[in-house]
Amino acid sequence: MKDLKTAGQATDLPEFPMQRACPYEPPEGYAALREQSPLTVVTLFDGRPAWVVTSHALARELFTDERLSSDWTNPRFPVTSPARGALQKHNVMVGMDRPEHGHYRKMVIPSFTVKRMNRLRPRLQAIVDERLDAMLAAGPPADFVESVAVPVPSIAICELLGVPYADHEYFESETRKLVIRTSGEIAASALANLRAYLDKLIAVKEAEPGEGLVDDLIADQLHQGRIDRETLVKLCTIMLTAGHETTANVISLGLLALLRHPEQFDALRDDPDLVPGAVEEMLRYLSIAEVVSRVATADFEVHGRRIRAGDAVFFTNSAVNRDPDAFPDPDVFDVRRAPRLHTGFGYGVHQCVGQNLARAELDIVFRAVATRLPRGLRLAVPFEEVKAKGPAGPQGIIDLPLTW
């Protein structure tokens, strides 16, 4: 039975992660990997070989396998760029395993229940309306990323956490430096800046409590000795950064996909009740969280391969969600498909904490897109000029110039 070394010797190893040629399509090489085997070997920037999971069935099996660890402090935890390595020690919840992971997850999960999100919907609707009104009133051309896609989730997470939106330019630009990871130094300094910002905010809130998840965490966890201050700062940093950058990418790429598939856009305009299913289709089709990383902590066999403790294992969501065995005609963007069981939010114990918030935001945004934007809406630049973000971090576009 082949292990990482012997399986990798058979062929020239493809480099990983690969770059998307089209901002909403998976890198072309991922389908070829899946056709080879659901579990193949690739090579990382530093020459390290790694396993890549590309089939839906195997991904669902391994996402829940506790022998694959999320522990970022494990020295064998794989990194996909030198910049990511600088960030590994800054983990809480997302970079932890059971039982520590559950301890922190329990602190935040009550703030993201469907019930809480339903109560938040009128406020989210007002935020979306306000941003669209301003964009339409200013007239074309408009950058949809700057006008709607970034501000909507950013305002929403600020209100949920109790972070002042007045500071948005600062934390949005630091977050972008953090996730785009142009260099290890830039990413590490952005993270340090974000943490210093939240540390200061926590001090202000300790003196003068407000309303929001950060205030609740101070009162219920920090002041009760259930979390130390440094860990609280890290937790708040993760919630703030994950809370806006990800959803923003689905909003902008989702609209780009609709503009490139006008018959799908028309279907939503004709029947806005298709939007909830269309949002699931966007999460599947766009798979903006393209790569999820794990490290094996035990030797085991799976799919005729021997995984050894210390091996790097990556889930490629964009390949998993285009697996023809799970989704018929997987490369077709079909707003009526309403796919179930995609892994756009991951799967297993780390499945996205913010998914109910993201779904509520996306539902409201795309209902407004379907009902309020003029029929003549189109790209203000040739499609080839829409700038994509790089292969590290969440997939998305830098801007979306529109005219109508």
Ligand code: HEM
């Ligand atoms: C459409 C937007 C979003 C997408 C596609 C997305 C995707 C993901 C994925 C794939 C994971 C799993 C990572 C893993 O298994 O290692 C994850 C986890 C997480 N997400 Fe999201 N996310 C989105 C929105 C949000 C929002 C709005 C928040 C708000 C706070 C958020 C907070 C988190 C956190 C804290 C985790 C870590 C959970 C854990 O480790 O238990 N995400 N997300």
